[in-house]
Amino acid sequence: MITQHRILELLDYVKDPEIPAINVLELGVVRSVEVEESGKAIITITPTYTGCPAMDVMAADIKKELLEAGVPEVEVKMTLSPAWTTDWITEEGKRKLKEYGIAPPEKSADIRALKGEQPVVQCPQCNSKNTVMLSLFGSTACKALWKCQDCLEPFDQFKCL
């Protein structure tokens, strides 16, 4: 029978469909993994952004990965509470985001974030802090569009929520 440990290993392979650099565990959306006596696995995930179309794909990908690995039955549940925050992205996840060219979110408890001020965002290419926001909204629900004033490259920033 498949163990919870094995399922977690398998979830390592399920990537965020819109940001394939990180997996669902690093993204922090997996809330719990249960294995029933029958061998049925119940994975509970929490949506990142309310309207994020990637969530349905993620749920389907989790199902596919586990079924292919021989889990007899898989159920993916969604829970809204407690609400996901960008703080749940693991340190490893943040490092991978940066490597992929996306500035990771700052901590939501950051004083600037709490006051609703513009964060200081480091360019993921050249590490310069001389950056400017171009648009509050970016290519996906979770990102804003920024530009580096030093290397002049535009880049995505993972919004802090």
Place this chain on the structure above:
Amino acid sequence: MSQNNALFTYTLRLADDLLILSQRLGEWCGHGPILEEDIALTNRALDHLGEARNLLTYAGQVEGKGRSEDNLAYLRMERQFTNVKLMEQPNGDYAHTMVRSFLFDAYHLPLMQALLKSSDEQLAAIAGKAVKEATYHLRASSEWIIRFGDGTEESHQRAQTALDDLWTYTGELFEIDPVLEEMTKAGIAPDITAIKESWSKTVDQVLAEATLKRPADAFMMTGGRKGLHSEHMGFILAEMQHVTRAYPGVEW
């Protein structure tokens, strides 16, 4: 009216406002004035749609007749939609679109903040997700109102016109009727007068910075909550529902 009926109606109202606004904003897709704004409007539409989906799903569960989110969105008739008329107003120019969203955002944020404390756990959970996005939306629309109002003569004039045109639709957001009274009494809905105060304060602050004039409260439109809509509503539903109507049972 049983409390269950009132909760169904209340949840549906919250959902319909977001669904119809989302549909309107989606019309901008591919037509935005600049690429960034095109993306911003559709992102905004997506956030509203996501929240509407959560609320519609919950409304269906509360009703207990097996109606799904799709069922409620695609198979109701015009008279069964309970959104305020503000949401169905045409996009107009960019000032109209932004003023419409700003007037809604300034109401939506305090509403979601208050719903966090709702005695209904599911509404509180939905608000818990929505409140962060609502903060973001209000910030974005406020910035545009200030930029328009305090911008060129032309942009100022257009923003003021949009504000004057849409003001008559704002009264409906704060209407009190037996459904709301019952929900407020049960601790499910927040006190709407407190939401109005907060809305009014935000509107005053942003308009002052934008050098725009707050229109006087005169005749206020009504009827949306009872399913009586403006002439625009049928066209919105025709576009939104035609695929499901043409191919019953279709899913994607």
